[in-house]
Amino acid sequence: MSDPMRGSTAIVGTGITNRWDAPGRTAFDQLQEAAILALEDAGLTTKDVDGLFCALSVSGLPVLNVAEKLGLELRHADGTMAGGSSFIFHMRSAMAALNAGLCDVALICYGSNQRSAGGKLAAMPDPQPYEAPYGALYPISSYALAAARHMHEHGTTREQLAEIAVAARQWAKLNPAAMMRDELTRDDVLGSRMVSDPLTKADCCLVTDGGGALVMVRADRAKDHAAPVPLLGVGTAVSHRQIASMPDFTTTAAVQSGAEAYRMAGLGPADIDHVMVYDAFTICTLMFLEDLGFCAKGEGGAFCASGAIAPGGSLPVNTNGGGLSCNHPGMYGIFTVIEAAEQLRGRCGARQVPGAEVALAHANGGVLSSQATAILGTPATL
Amino acid sequence: MTTDPRFDGPGPDQTWRDALAAGRLEIQHCTACDAAQFPPSLVCRTCGAPAPSMVAASGKGIVYSTTTVRRRDGAHNVSVIELAEGPRIMSRVTDLSGVVRIGAEVTAKAEMGDSGPVLVFVPEGSE
Numbered sequence: 332m333s334d335p336m337r338g339s340t341a342i343v344g345t346g347i348t349n350r351w352d353a354p355g356r357t358a359f360d361q362l363q364e365a366a367i368l369a370l371e372d373a374g375l376t377t378k379d380v381d382g383l384f385c386a387l388s389v390s391g392l393p394v395l396n397v398a399e400k401l402g403l404e405l406r407h408a409d410g411t412m413a414g415g416s417s418f419i420f421h422m423r424s425a426m427a428a429l430n431a432g433l434c435d436v437a438l439i440c441y442g443s444n445q446r447s448a449g450g451k452l453a454a455m456p457d458p459q460p461y462e463a464p465y466g467a468l469y470p471i472s473s474y475a476l477a478a479a480r481h482m483h484e485h486g487t488t489r490e491q492l493a494e495i496a497v498a499a500r501q502w503a504k505l506n507p508a509a510m511m512r513d514e515l516t517r518d519d520v521l522g523s524r525m526v527s528d529p530l531t532k533a534d535c536c537l538v539t540d541g542g543g544a545l546v547m548v549r550a551d552r553a554k555d556h557a558a559p560v561p562l563l564g565v566g567t568a569v570s571h572r573q574i575a576s577m578p579d580f581t582t583t584a585a586v587q588s589g590a591e592a593y594r595m596a597g598l599g600p601a602d603i604d605h606v607m608v609y610d611a612f613t614i615c616t617l618m619f620l621e622d623l624g625f626c627a628k629g630e631g632g633a634f635c636a637s638g639a640i641a642p643g644g645s646l647p648v649n650t651n652g653g654g655l656s657c658n659h660p661g662m663y664g665i666f667t668v669i670e671a672a673e674q675l676r677g678r679c680g681a682r683q684v685p686g687a688e689v690a691l692a693h694a695n696g697g698v699l700s701s702q703a704t705a706i707l708g709t710p711a712t713l
Numbered sequence: 714m715t716t717d718p719r720f721d722g723p724g725p726d727q728t729w730r731d732a733l734a735a736g737r738l739e740i741q742h743c744t745a746c747d748a749a750q751f752p753p754s755l756v757c758r759t760c761g762a763p764a765p766s767m768v769a770a771s772g773k774g775i776v777y778s779t780t781t782v783r784r785r786d787g788a789h790n791v792s793v794i795e796l797a798e799g800p801r802i803m804s805r806v807t808d809l810s811g812v813v814r815i816g817a818e819v820t821a822k823a824e825m826g827d828s829g830p831v832l833v834f835v836p837e838g839s840e
């Protein structure tokens with residue numbers, strides 16, 4: 332008995348600005364451009380939108396600002412902020428709202444100018460008094476603590492982490508829109524400046540500007556659009572805020588979000604043709620592939636270093652080049668979904684995964700704190 | 714009465730800071746389920762019982778994970794300590810030998826920082 336939510340909604344438009352270094356633009360400029368592109372891709376305009384889902388690191392009132400700027404007449408809105416995974420949280424909420432008749436056209440959107448505004452991850456007002464005295468670099472030290480524990484328990488090595496950055500770069504070289512496309516070797520990564528042991532600068536995502544957007548509608552309306560991408564399953568999970576409160580540093584709540592997405596889709600890891608995981612740091616790719624069932628816990632290092640996730644490997648992962656080499660405007664999660672949808676629509680040129688029918692997009696928020704997993708298919712998978 | 718007396722007095726964060734200022738590391742204990750908890754909260758995160766009590770911790774723990782933060786002006790340790798009672802806490806290990814290892818036994822110590830007392834840990838036997 333399949334879940335009634337499976338395939339009940341679809342992405343019918345995607346928008347991506349590809350402006351990763353764009354001085355003179357605000358975060359809202361990036362968001363608006365992406366929203367317009369996504370709506371045009373869907374054959375719609377801002378006047379068709381009656382449900383808005385957005386989160387930004389520069390605004391505590393994103394729904395109000397975005398609705399005013401775009402001139403939206405809303406019946407439904409959701410500004411859930413769970414960090415970089417927010418947009419897959421929004422997809423789950425949009426799925427529910429569309430099915431409940433609370434809205435008919437859901438716009439999910441994001442924009443950032445963090446690179447041109449200063450080149451640092453935008454700090455949100457969220458004081459952590461039990462961490463603040465220790466001078467941990469946010470967020471890299473939290474991920475470094477998880478990586479160090481993974482190395483301790485499972486023998487994961489820096490060389491294996493370096494191969495993840497190299498694989499991302501190899502994919503980026505196939506993506507004309509990726510920001511970093513020059514040669515990157517394992518030795519380059521290993522020789523990069525150590526920032527918070529065991530993670531070097533080359534283990535870190537880029538700091539870019541950018542905007543991304545999605546348009547979702549119910550399945551009954553999806554067939555009116557050119558290239559619908561049904562949402563087969565989506566799951567979300569929250570496990571902690573600060574890294575010291577993470578129940579087990581080597582296992583993330585992607586286990587829970589993935590299980591819910593697989594259950595709803597009626598699928599498992601073996602059914603997935605294309606994978607996008609939020610690679611804020613190299614360790615993230617490794618842990619999420621383990622937690623989503625693409626390899627056993629503790630085997631992520633060997634799996635990633637085997638060439639499996641690079642072009643030509645057995646599991647195409649982060650084919651846009653990822654946060655490590657394509658773009659990372661701060662809350663990258665929406666870009667995992669955009670790339671997954673574009674792969675299923677067969678629009679990815681040199682990096683296209685041939686015959687991709689089912690794609691998984693996974694995003695992370697905070698410091699491995701919130702996890703969200705979406706499984707998308709081609710119309711044939713319904 | 715319009716307020717619930719179980720929540721009277723300073724909040725748990727203030728209570729924790731006041732204890733540290735007096736040189737004590739406190740954690741919470743739930744009388745309903747016996748769970749130990751940090752950071753402090755108004756509720757037991759294990760069983761949901763309200764208002765767990767603040768108790769003295771042993772101060773003993775082991776290094777659960779550790780990193781060296783490298784800034785232009787120098788490097789310093791950040792570690793997560795698993796307390797003997799169970800909860801984990803972010804802190805700094807001030808290791809005289811210079812190398813902090815996962816699994817090392819450490820003991821809590823209140824140290825005076827720029828803006829008040831700070832909880833740090835020292836290697837077992839070096840306090």
Ligand SMILES: [Zn+2]
Binds near residue numbers: 745746
């Ligand atoms: Zn309890």
